[in-house]
Amino acid sequence: MQTHEIRRRFLDHFVKAGHTEVASASLLLDDPNLLFVNAGMVQFVPYFLGQQTPPYSTATSVQKCVRTLDIENVGITTRHNTFFQMAGNFSFGDYFKREAITHAWALLTSPIDEGGYGFDPERLWVTVYLDDDEARDIWRDEVGIPEERIQRRGMADNYWSMGIPGPCGPCSEIYYDRGPEFGEDGGPEADEDRYLEIWNLVFMQNERGEGTGKDSFEILGPLPKKNIDTGMGVERVAFLLQGVDNVYETDLVRPVIAKAEELSGRTYGRDHEDDVRFRVIADHARTAAMLIADGVNPGNDGRGYVLRRLLRRIVRSAKLLGADRPSMREFVTVVRDTMAPSYPVLETDFDRISTVAVGEETAFLKTLASGSRLFENAASEVKAAGKKVIGGDEAFALHDTYGFPIDLTLEMASEAGLSVDEDGFRTLMAEQRTRAKEDAQARKHAHADLSVYKELVDRGPTEFTGFEELVTESSVLALISNGVRVPTAAAGQDVEIVLDRSPLYAESGGQIADRGTITASGLRVRVNDVQKIAKKLWVHKVTVEQGQITEGDTVLTQVDADWRKGATQGHSGTHMVHAALRQVLGPNAVQAGSLNKPGYLRFDFSWQGALTEAQKQDIEAVTNEAVAANYAVNTFVTDLDKAKSMGAMALFGENYGDEVRVVEIGGPFSMELCGGTHVGSSAQIGQVTLLGEQSVGSGIRRVEAYVGLDSYRHLAKERALLAGLSASLKVPAEEVPARVESLVERLRVAEKQLEATRAKAVLAAAGEFAEKAQRIGAVRLVADAAPAGVSAGDLRTLVGDIRGRLGNDPAVVILLGDVDGKVPFVVAANKAAQELGIRAGELVASFGPKIAGRGGGKADMAQGSGADPSGVQAALDAVRARVAELAGSN
The missing domain is CATH 3.30.930.10 (Bira Bifunctional Protein; Domain 2)
Known part of the structure; x- marks a missing residue:
């Protein structure tokens, strides 16, 4: 069956x-x-x-x-x-x-x-x-x-x-x-x-x-x-x-294993380690596809991190099986073909699902490449030290910091003739899991006690009148303070009010709640927020400013008209930007979250890679062309299946009822399932100005924009800034970019000339310091304060050059600078000095305390910084004494 x-x-x-x-x-x-x-x-x-x-x-x-x-x-x-x-x-x-x-x-x-x-x-x-x-x-x-x-x-x-x-x-x-x-x-x-x-x-x-x-x-x-x-x-x-x-x-899982067999050339059921990898691919491919279908995207924490782990374990397992090319799309294709009869979303949204999965595969393959280089460095250091075991802490760092799987580390270590301290690695992993479990347990708590609202929820939903009017006569059904029903509330109190009818929009769908007032004779209440309980009961969070409100009162509930206007502009603008994104980028640019409030919108969408300037300009242009077209905004209620068949966009992960509200702007231009408030026509949105675009997680981009008067104010500031630059540069506004580019280029040239001059000065100083080198036993020593104005970067170059000028005799160089009250320093010892037992990194310990400093490095060169310039002379004396001790001379 x-x-x-x-x-x-x-x-x-x-x-x-x-x-x-x-x-x-x-x-x-x-x-x-x-x-x-x-x-x-x-x-x-x-x-x-x-x-x-x-x-x-x-x-x-x-x-x-x-x-x-x-x-x-x-x-x-x-x-x-x-x-x-x-x-x-x-x-x-x-x-x-x-x-x-x-x-x-x-x-x-x-x-x-x-x-x-x-x-x-x-x-x-x-x-x-x-x-x-x-x-x-x-x-x-x-x-x-x-x-x-x-x-x-x-x-x-x-x-x-x-x-x-x-x-x-x-x-x-x-x-x-x-x-x-x-x-x-x-x-x-x-x-x-x-x-x-x-x-x-x-x-x-x-x-x-x-x-x-x-x-x-x-x-x-x-x-x-x-x-x-x-x-x-x-x-x-x-x-x-x-x-x-x-x-x-079974019939829904074995086909994924069959695809992995085809791609890897290996057979399931012959080797336990291979079987584990086949099963990981089959299990995780199903889970990943279902999570992406419900709106999860790979990330570094929470749900996104779980999805990322699943996808990366698939890639890792396929690689260990010997699959020599990217295979994620083929795995999720099998999941779609087997699971879609029960979960049609796997078919209808397959392009988005596969794009997210393949994007993470591509990113992880790059991680594997860089991780391989890191492993090779670690392996080289182990061999250079004459050892055979890569430390558990190094394996853990590769796994935890760089995302490099432990089984690949084990495999590569074996190929290099090395082993890994697996016990040490497992201990560190266990400690990490313990911390994660303790953190998760600390976050768990009993479900919030919402029993105070039960009678009100059972009574029926709040009648939302805000689509038709901004002022509604309402009856006060309940007052709630600190989770307890109260009969009255007086001036100065913050309480929750439940009304039978309300024109105030309750926060949902990315649109924040309306602001407004509740009034009656001698009564004024400021509405600060409106939230939903059980998706149908409006709870008004208010401050009583004047008078006293009592359960059963008849009141006037009023939306702040300016607030609502700005909110509808922001919300409708969000729909317009979404439609423009899909028109410019294609159907895979799907909503992953939004926030809109008066004059502002923020829109997150699925996409791999930053947008180009041309794409951002096109999105802004398409949006504003649709605004200028003054499209009609129509709303209607229909059943969910019909809405989807019409092409209405739904938010992934959202549960919809049998009947849904559709917001249509300009016919086919934009059609989405939405319960929010909107403008009457697209021209009422006003100018839409994109502020920028950025990454907010793997495969998720974010655009922000101003709309209406906020857009005008933003552009006015930009215009004023341009006018100021035009006046300062004494060129027309249209020539400002070219003039700025010219100035930047001249600055680059000047910086290069300055760098060349500084390099000559450093080289000249190197010769002077080398000529003044002291002879302490067999060692030639330069221990001095650096020239004024030498940066920490130049200091390293200068010390290295001085060491080179001292020839093949044992030589040690230390210079201490003075930069903004700090004491940067660099110490160098050539090979001949190292053979006498003098190591740059160890010399730091001899003088560091004198300048309240610390640092480190290797035998040939070390650097660091101190916080006490008054100790420079004492530090130099300490170095001379230590070099004399090591060189066998007083």
Whole structure:
């Protein structure tokens, strides 16, 4: 049975049983505890916590999930995967244990021709929590599983929670016996490789307190309602129903391995180390494609760093397999072809997905090239020292600082006849992981208590009137202070106000919230911010400036008209710039984030490499031509599929409802899904002036712009600046660039002449110093203050030249400068002096304390700086004494 069919049968089974089918949430949810969605129940957390009333009493979904704690173990075993699909059914105070158990049993054991999976009931085992007699009785007496195939287990195995205070409860897990060839007898307690868990039924009936680990927390008491949360691993069921040994051999994963075999010339299943690499490629290619599809881009922290690691592990593994050319596009192509029936975004957005993946591959191949040079330097130093082992700290620096994988370091070391201190490397890696886990744990906390808003959310959404009007008569539904409902608020207080109707836009979609006022007789309230709760309740954060406001009051809520005008200009300008980017750069320039506020917009988009000046000029020109065309701005509401079929752009990673609002500017010029406020026609945006463009992460660029009056003010400043330059240079404005270029060129020439003059002076000084060299024993010594005005860079050149003029006799040179109250110094010793035991780097210790300085270097030359110019003479005396000591003369 194909994986897509397994998914479909699961959803159909529960829809027929009265459940509402809910689409998978994005892998990215606004949850402070989660980097990625890692369980099927995550999108339903507000319902389980009682913060929101669910729109359905039962639901079913197949949730895409990513877990990344075990990245290093992926491929080593066949059990670890980063991306997986979790099929689940959920009850929010509706049915409980009996129905959860019988629903699961029916789907697993019903014949294939009746819509089930056709598992042999005799090969299914179950576990229950230690004292859960109710679940045991249902399995034994109603389902008919013999008691010997029902095992009781403790909290670590059969008690579920989110790892933080919240809902929890005992669970019952269903296992499939794969047969004696996979392990020993005795059920799940004996061998979880032979007895494979395929479904976990969680009976959420309690609330847990603080604590760590799976079994070290307190049970506070029962939940108001008993809930059901189940999770069936789609990939595990797939490899059982497809008669293969593990997920890597299933219909959605094995084709990626086949492509890797084709590209590398090696065969899966013949060598363990190669098999690990094949599995890494197959697992990570799926995960990377799904993450990019949901809007993640490679970066140096957070989600972006995880994606970068995954992509680089693919490149590394392909290289170690012997693939001799870039292969990322071919891997993600296979992922698209196999996964798109369940996830169409892989097909519709393939160009963007492959561009991001290939861009990271290209960058990493350059890293590998530079890392190879760094390795060669390290290896040369090890050999020069007569050693055979590259230190763990050096291997760790290559890995952590330069992104050079440890297995490539090991391979190259072996080829060079060296080994690596792997224990030292692993210790440093373990320390880094410990720090990362401690940091992640410190960031985890209980979900914010939003229960104060639940009654208000259940009442229904705030009616937003701001598309039609700027002033609305509203009723005060609630006042909230420090998370508690209060009846009134007086002048000077900061509170939150919930209204039944509001014209004030609540922050979302990159548009910041409106500013405005709430007034009544003797009352004036300043609105500082407006935020959404549960995506539908407007919460106004305000300061009471005059009078007293009371729950139940009727008030006038008014938007600051100037603020709204500027905000709509910024928001509509963002849409225009987006459309212009795609027109100039192509369809891969896709939005990756935005911010717009009165007079200003910021737009992030997917793109590899900086824009040229010509591209930036074209983008600005296309935008302003569209503004001047005075395109009509139309908005309408339609269903999501129709909007997409019309070509409306959606923001990646955003979850949309069945109905969406489309903003259309100039027909085909710009069409996006958007809930924000906009101008009536494009001319109302006013002039758009691009301020610049920069990188904000791997594969992500950012443009910023002013619009409307802010654009005019910016250009007025630029014009004033140009007029000032024109007056100073005494040329017309249009000739300023040429005159500035001419002046810059003359400055370059003057600097070169000055440098030549300075070099001559340094050479002349070198001869004078060499002639004054002292003879201390067998050593010729120059120890003196440097000429006034000699820079730190010139000092090194001067010392080197003096040393060269002293011939083949043992010679030491030290000069101490005086630059802005600092004492830069350079020490040099020629080869003959080094043979006497005099080393430049060691001499620093003899005089450095005299000038409160420090420095270092090698035997032939060392340099540094001091902070006390008054100690220069004492430093010179100390050097003379030390050289005399080493030269054997007093």
